[in-house]
Amino acid sequence: MKFFMTENGFSGDLPFGELAVSTNEEQGFRPYQLLIASLAVCSAGVMRKILEKQRMPAEDIQVDVKEIVRIDEEAGRVSKVHLHFLIKGKIDDSKMPRVVELTRKNCSMVRSVENSIEIVETYELV
Template sequence: MKFKMKEVGFSTELEYGELHVAGDEQYGFRPYQLMVSSIAVCSGGVLRTILKKKRMEVEDISLTAEVTRNEKEANRIEKIQIHYVIKGKDLAHDKVEQAVELAKKNCPMVQSVKDSIEVTETFEIVE
């Protein structure tokens, strides 16, 4: 990836389009937003694949990511709490729980930060 400096922040051209990154939200996505998004969405995508492979009928998955940052240490991300809301029929709690654990172990983004950012996951099932 090649980034070009702008008046505020940087930009890069990717297959999907142009990405603007800046410390100020008026000029682009903030770096921590991209990191949290990468971790949460990667984990959700892996979970979706696992549930599908286990032949569990999932209609929808939504997720929220709560972030804990440490202002005393360069405002670093210390913890990301991901909460899934999984909509489907006849979803067994224990099987979904196993899938969530398996997703965490197989998500490249979660594994990339496992020794520096605590990632926890919870879920609820709705019909």
Template sequence: MEFKMKDGGFFLELPYGRLDISGDEEYGFRPYQLLVSSLAVCSGGILRSILEKMRLDVQDIQITADAERNKEIANRVEKVSLHFKIIGRGLHEDKIKKAMDLTRKNCSMVQSVKGSIEVAETFEVIEG
């Protein structure tokens, strides 16, 4: 990846589009937003794949992500909370819990921040 400087930040050209990154939301995505998005979407993609392999009838997965930052230490991200709303038919919480455990173990982004950023996952099952 090659990042190029622009007014207010940097950008990256990718095959599917341009990614603008800046500490100021006026000029692009903030770095912490990309970090949190990486954790959420990596987890969501792995979870989706596991649920499909389990042959569960999942119609939608919605993820809410929140970050806790420490203003005292460079405003670093210390905790990311991910809440998954799993919408489908005939879903059992014990199977979803097993899938969530496998997701944590197999998400490269969650494993990459292990020991430095706490990642807390919760879920709810919604009959669809």
């Protein structure tokens, strides 16, 4: 990956297109938004694979970011993220605690921040 300075922030020319990053969300994605998106989508993708392996394929998974806590005194550091998964399909609710545990264990983005950001995962079967 390579990023270049622009008038409003930075831009990356990535395999699937240009990624505009800026501290002004009218000019591009804010860095913390990309961090949260990485945590949410990585977790949901891992959860999807685990459900498939357990023969409970999800028809749909949505992730609602319920809470983001930032510490202003520490340069706006993200200290907590609450990810709430809305899962549609024939899912055995009794197996979900283990699915959530395996998701956390196998999501590289969550593992990358596990000692600095509190990640809370909840789910709802719809």
